[in-house]
Amino acid sequence: MKPIQLISPVDGRVYAERTPLTLEAAQAAAARARAAQKGWAARSLEDRIALVKAGVARLNEMKDVVVEELAWQMGRPTRFGGEYGGVNARTDYMSEIAAKTLAPLVIEDSDSFRRYLAREALGVVFIVAPWNYPYLTTINTLVPALIAGNTVVLKHASQTMLVGERLAQAFHEAGVPADVFQNVVLDHATTETLIKARAFNFVNFTGSVGGGAAMERAAAGTFTPLGLELGGKDPGYVRADANLDAAVDTLMDGAMFNAGQCCCGIERIYVHESLYDAFVEKAVAWVNTLKLGNPFDASSTLGPMANKRFAQVVRDQIAEAVAQGAKALIDPANFPADDGGAYLAPQILVNVDHSMRVMMEESFGPVVGIMKVKDDEEAIALMNDSPYGLTASVWTQDYDTAAAIGARIETGTVFMNRADYLDPALCWTGCKDTGRGGSLSYLGFHSVTRPKSYHLKKV
Structure with a gap:
């Protein structure tokens, strides 16, 4: 397959290139994510939170290389550092509210009935991330998705393809299993084929209006939920x-x-x-x-x-x-x-x-x-x-x-x-051609989980 090239805006040279996965390799990656999901969800919430926070802490330790790579990939001056302020604040907040947000809502617990609403992980979450704030936009979905018990497949923008590699490296070195969080390089055709085949249980896309429309077309008829953050003015x-x-x-x-x-x-x-x-x-x-x-x-x-x-x-x-x-x-x-x-x-x-x-x-x-x-x-x-x-x-x-x-x-x-x-603490959301869905806040957990009702009766 033709390599995907990352052209640095700093000097116009090819800064990195990667060969996208074949369809068969991409299908295998999605299958591994699905196979790993039940085991990951079975871990305690405390364990998942600890591993996610450890992954972000490891990312912080990579600050020097991350800031330099960001400058080469998308041109942001190194004087502004990385995106660590937001990455850390968002991770901490979503970790803090996880137990309360994901806890069952008990309607009745008596000698006759136990009725409650629970929240259950969707399964495999597919994140298609943009280049402009490549760490922050990924963290917005990655952190709540993993904490809630989903596995994650990340496809980063070609302009910042090294960001996905750094995130995977940090989380794997912190102890998140390799199949629970995978970074992949895919072309558009393979991406669409996977979505059409219901390889994922939720797709979060940040990018252009045209890209969002392509995601909707790929998901048409699959009933796969989409989170879309598209254009703005x-x-x-x-x-x-x-x-x-x-x-x-x-x-x-x-x-x-x-x-x-x-x-x-x-x-x-x-x-x-x-x-x-x-x-x-x-x-x-x-x-x-x-x-x-x-x-x-x-x-x-x-x-x-x-x-x-x-x-x-x-x-x-x-x-x-x-x-x-x-x-x-x-x-x-x-x-x-x-x-x-x-x-x-x-x-x-x-x-x-x-x-x-x-x-x-x-x-x-x-x-x-x-x-x-x-x-x-x-x-x-x-x-x-x-x-x-x-x-x-x-x-x-x-x-x-x-x-x-x-x-x-x-x-x-x-x-x-x-x-x-x-x-x-507030939902990041938009309307009209900016898209649909929302991330962060307690609603960010609702995006990557589904309600499940329990009506238990004693006889």
Whole structure:
């Protein structure tokens, strides 16, 4: 089979390549996962939690190599370290709530009846993980799936294929059996064939809308449940009563961090007319403090995008918007590392509207459009004028106002005075073309288990 190549955005070289499994080898891997599942589920919950936490602890010990590999694979500057803060926090939280969440809900326990609702592992969980936050997005499903008693097969994005290998290495060295958690390299055809054949009991996919549609087509008629986190075009809304400096700092960081390659990154901003000019001025100054450069340079705050074709999408959106009347406020000359390839200068666009692709289609890069609005009604209408719904960031001084606006926004998460953040105690979910299902929180355990009712009667 043709090897899958990982092209580093740092210098364009082939950083790694792996040969995907044949269909027969992939079927054997899925069969091993299924055979190992009952034994894994039979272990005590405490044992499973301890092994999962030990796997994450071992991953922490690999920090130096992991951070370096992340820079080579997807371009994130090494100054930002790995993804350990979120990995550890999410693992700890899901471990803490596991016993309570997975415990049977007793309806009656008397001399006549014992009635209760239990939660049972689904079986084999298949994770198809993305490259932009390759450890965090995997952990979101991997940790609760293993804790709940499932076995896991992980297929990582080709751009970050070494991440799956590191995760498997860490968990195996910590004592998780090899067949309980397997990392595999698969091509699209083999992936679809396995799903169609009901090789898995749950499929969690994070990626493009097109990829999600392909997953649904493969699973059609199998009744295999799917968790899909797909595209996003997350808005920020700055009300007249917002803290301007805090809004600029958080929203621009949300738009530019990780070269804009964040699932819940800020891709469009609506500012009340009374603050608009000041917000734009401060936003431009903020962006001009960034330094685009080699991710191994300690002074770089912005690295290359993960692939030059991703950067080209953003370049095309910017060029089209400018041709339609948008104004670009950042001079690319301020970012000499922009090479026309993976290294892309950040950009702020004004005079934009929703006829432009840059305001409607996912950019997933360091560009953001800013529009002036006159009131809440206009802002809400514009925020909802999108095929996506992952998060929305509302900037105001009042909880009730933020909640009232949030109730009218078609989104999975409502933020007030923060953005681009994931709270493990809250469900990570979306609506519309962003997908369906949810991870983390107690609902994250519900995604990888099924209810099972017990109605026991004494005669």
